[in-house]
Amino acid sequence: DADVTQTPRNRITKTGxxxxxxxxxxxxxxxxxxxRQDPGLGLRxxxxxxDVKDINKGEISDxxxxxxxxxxxxxxxxxxxxxxxxxLYFCATSEPGGGTDTQYFGPGTRLTVL
Amino acid sequence: GNSVTQMEGPxxxxxxxxxxINCTYTATGYPSLFWYVQYPGxxxxxxxxxxxxxxxxxxxxxxxxxxxETTSFHLxxxxxxxxxxxVYFCALRDNTNAGKSTFGDGTTLTVKP
Numbered sequence: 001d002a003d004v005t006q007t008p009r010n011r012i013t014k015t016g017x018x019x020x021x022x023x024x025x026x027x028x029x030x031x032x033x034x035x036r037q038d039p040g041l042g043l044r045x046x047x048x049x050x051d052v053k054d055i056n057k058g059e060i061s062d063x064x065x066x067x068x069x070x071x072x073x074x075x076x077x078x079x080x081x082x083x084x085x086x087x088l089y090f091c092a093t094s095e096p097g098g099g100t101d102t103q104y105f106g107p108g109t110r111l112t113v114l
Numbered sequence: 115g116n117s118v119t120q121m122e123g124p125x126x127x128x129x130x131x132x133x134x135i136n137c138t139y140t141a142t143g144y145p146s147l148f149w150y151v152q153y154p155g156x157x158x159x160x161x162x163x164x165x166x167x168x169x170x171x172x173x174x175x176x177x178x179x180x181x182x183e184t185t186s187f188h189l190x191x192x193x194x195x196x197x198x199x200x201v202y203f204c205a206l207r208d209n210t211n212a213g214k215s216t217f218g219d220g221t222t223l224t225v226k227p
Contacts, residue, residue, distance in 0.1 A: 043203070
């Protein structure tokens with residue numbers, strides 16, 4: 001079984017709808033992240049969490065919110081989806097390592113907002 | 115702020131050819147450097163990393179050396195295979211702000227038989 005799972009894998013929705021993307025991990029890591037990937041661009045950080053009580057904004061948090069329900073679960077919400085949020089979304093985890101830690105990525109959720 | 119610049123793709127090579135994908139970076143502090151690979155339909159996975167200057171990361175025949183003097187971390191492989199076709203991302207993590215990684219735009223490699 002995959003260490004980092006994301007649901008759904010694909011989602012098509014309409015402008016204005018509320019969407020939740022879920023991420024679960026079995027690696028036992030405290031740190032979790034949400035990124036978006038756009039064609040031809042690298043990954044951009046949306047939110048990150050160092051533990052259940054610690055949530056931090058990334059470089060592109062506007063229009064998104066997150067919930068860290070447990071060490072193993074980190075959800076990303078789009079309160080009112082818009083077309084320019086169409087992208088591939090990745091969840092990732094890591095151990096604390098002072099910046100040397102490897103990140104482990106889920107398979108991604110492809111979101112299309114019409 | 116931090117930034118990572120990768121060689122633009124796509125890159126198309128014949129099997130057994132030599133591969134170089136250039137990566138340069140700008141960072142404050144002393145970053146760790148990573149190469150991740152993304153196969154079609156999958157998430158990113160670590161290919162190799164180096165955590166200090168002059169370190170060489172290696173895995174599956176790929177190598178990259180952390181060059182502080184040229185702020186580079188170029189990826190090389192002596193003989194590519196069709197199975198190496200993927201998107202390759204260079205990334206850095208700033209040890210002074212360990213929550214954030216900075217990724218390059220990715221380089222798509224296609225290897226033809």
